[in-house]
Amino acid sequence: MAKFRLDEVDHQILDILIDNTRTPFTDIAKRLNVSAGTVHVRVRKMEEAGIIVGSSLTLNYRKLGYSFIAYVGVFLQKTSQTKFVLERINEIPFVTVAHVTTGKFNIFCKIRARNTEHAKQIIFELDDIEGVYRTETMISLEESLNDKKRLMHSIFKEM
Amino acid sequence: MAKFRLDEVDHQILDILIDNTRTPFTDIAKRLNVSAGTVHVRVRKMEEAGIIVGSSLTLNYRKLGYSFIAYVGVFLQKTSQTKFVLERINEIPFVTVAHVTTGKFNIFCKIRARNTEHAKQIIFELDDIEGVYRTETMISLEESLNDKKRLMHSIFKEM
DNA sequence: GGTGAAAGCACCGAGTT
DNA sequence: AACTCGGTGCTTTCACC
Numbered sequence: 001m002a003k004f005r006l007d008e009v010d011h012q013i014l015d016i017l018i019d020n021t022r023t024p025f026t027d028i029a030k031r032l033n034v035s036a037g038t039v040h041v042r043v044r045k046m047e048e049a050g051i052i053v054g055s056s057l058t059l060n061y062r063k064l065g066y067s068f069i070a071y072v073g074v075f076l077q078k079t080s081q082t083k084f085v086l087e088r089i090n091e092i093p094f095v096t097v098a099h100v101t102t103g104k105f106n107i108f109c110k111i112r113a114r115n116t117e118h119a120k121q122i123i124f125e126l127d128d129i130e131g132v133y134r135t136e137t138m139i140s141l142e143e144s145l146n147d148k149k150r151l152m153h154s155i156f157k158e159m
Numbered sequence: 160m161a162k163f164r165l166d167e168v169d170h171q172i173l174d175i176l177i178d179n180t181r182t183p184f185t186d187i188a189k190r191l192n193v194s195a196g197t198v199h200v201r202v203r204k205m206e207e208a209g210i211i212v213g214s215s216l217t218l219n220y221r222k223l224g225y226s227f228i229a230y231v232g233v234f235l236q237k238t239s240q241t242k243f244v245l246e247r248i249n250e251i252p253f254v255t256v257a258h259v260t261t262g263k264f265n266i267f268c269k270i271r272a273r274n275t276e277h278a279k280q281i282i283f284e285l286d287d288i289e290g291v292y293r294t295e296t297m298i299s300l301e302e303s304l305n306d307k308k309r310l311m312h313s314i315f316k317e318m
Numbered sequence: 319g320g321t322g323a324a325a326g327c328a329c330c331g332a333g334t335t
Numbered sequence: 336a337a338c339t340c341g342g343t344g345c346t347t348t349c350a351c352c
Contacts, residue, residue: 004222014216021180021214024328035338040330053219055180056307057173058212063163064314071230071260071267086303093313096305101230103297108230112310114317138262144245146255148215151271154252155223158273183345194321199347 004049009034011156013042014052018148021055061112068113069140072123073105074132081131082106088129094122105136163208168193170315172201173211177307180214220271227272228299231282232264233291240290241265247288253281264295 006014009032016028025043029036046052061067076085082100089098089109098109109126113119119139126135165173168191175187184202188195205211220226235244241259248257248268257268268285272278278298285294 006223014218017216018218019213019215021216025330026328036328037330037339038337041336044330049222050219051222052216054178054217055214056178056217057176057180057214059173059177059307059311060209060212061314063208063210064165066314069258071258086301090303090305093309096310098303098305099228099230099297099299100301100303101297101299103295105297108297108299136262138258138260138264138267140258140260140267142245142259144249144257144259146249146257148218150252151255152218155220155225184347185345195346196322196348197320200319 004051006046006051006156006159009038010042010046011152013039014046014152015149017043017055018152066112066114068115068119069143070111070113070119070123071138071140072109072111072126073136073138074107074109074126075134075136076106077131077133079106085129085131089126092122092125094118095126163210165205165210165315165318168197169201169205170311172198173205173311174308176202176214177311224273225271227270227274227278228302229270229272229278229282230297230299231268231270231285232295232297233266233268233285234293234295235265236290236292238265244288244290248285251281251284253277254285 012032013028016023016031025039026036028039032039043052074085074089076082086098086100086107089095089107094111094113096110096112098107100106101108111119111122113122119137123135123137126132171191172187175182175190184195184198187198191198202211233244233248235241245257245259245266248254248266253270253272255269255271257266259265260267270278270281272281278296282294282296285291
């Protein structure tokens with residue numbers, strides 16, 4: 001996959017939009033001392049290049065009653081079942097991400113639930129998938145996000 | 160934490176904005192057969208209630224040259240060192256999330272890197288933190304995201 | 319809590335340097 | 336590639352329901 005080069009202006013535009021995608025382009029333009037048209041063109045080019053894939057809301061799931069997070073490692077009877085099991089996993093609501101991994105587990109996923117009882121149901125669903133040998137659950141007691149902005153800064157520094 | 164009740168209109172507004180935060184409120188209004196003012200007020204109320212925390216861009220890190228993802232389980236010498244180690248972990252760029260967990264590991268984090276060489280450096284930094292006994296790495300071979308939209312639909316169904 | 323209209327801005331393309 | 340400018344359309348408020 002081709003690596004796309006971003007200049008300082010692109011960096012700064014991303015930096016502002018990562019924090020708030022609805023920041024008016026005229027505001028960004030003022031802050032960066034360029035015209036709003038330039039901001040517009042830059043953003044469009046980053047979209048066309050596939051760097052900016054889309055935009056989304058950051059929601060507080062706790063406030064919606066979903067404060068339980070756990071990671072579940074999945075062991076398979078045979079690794080050849082990976083594709084099949086991954087598809088089944090993706091059908092389970094509340095599984096937010098799944099990874100095929102090297103190391104201890106064959107598949108590794110993250111779940112978001114209301115409480116332990118709810119999580120139990122989800123884990124039982126995972127356990128019930130044909131080809132799953134057993135699962136191992138790690139409950140998150142504390143989540144510490146290192147936000148996107150910092151990751152972008154680290155990436156910019158290396159460019 | 161109080162659970163905030165969302166009605167059908169709120170659901171649908173979130174549903175649209177989760178996909179694209181820049182969808183004009185006038186468009187949303189037309190689709191939902193309400194006025195643009197209503198959409199505006201609903202969004203503001205969800206922001207005030209802390210349901211909508213912010214908005215962010217979805218970026219393609221692969222295109223920026225960062226296609227390596229791994230999960231690293233961290234074992235501590237003593238659990239009393241958790242806070243200290245977590246703070247050190249959060250200072251390492253390219254660690255995107257860290258969780259204090261029950262189960263096999265004491266701390267569990269996700270890293271994003273350019274390649275295996277770069278990942279090695281990051282893992283060595285983790286290993287070097289005072290109080291870290293050893294780490295265990297699981298490299299992601301395939302990531303399968305179950306998008307936010309589906310999670311929200313599952314949450315709506317349960318409300 | 320919703321509406322519709324109106325004022326103020328933002329978007330975004332065309333034309334220019 | 337970036338700027339200015341202008342038509343079009345979006346946001347946001349407010350008096351009224």
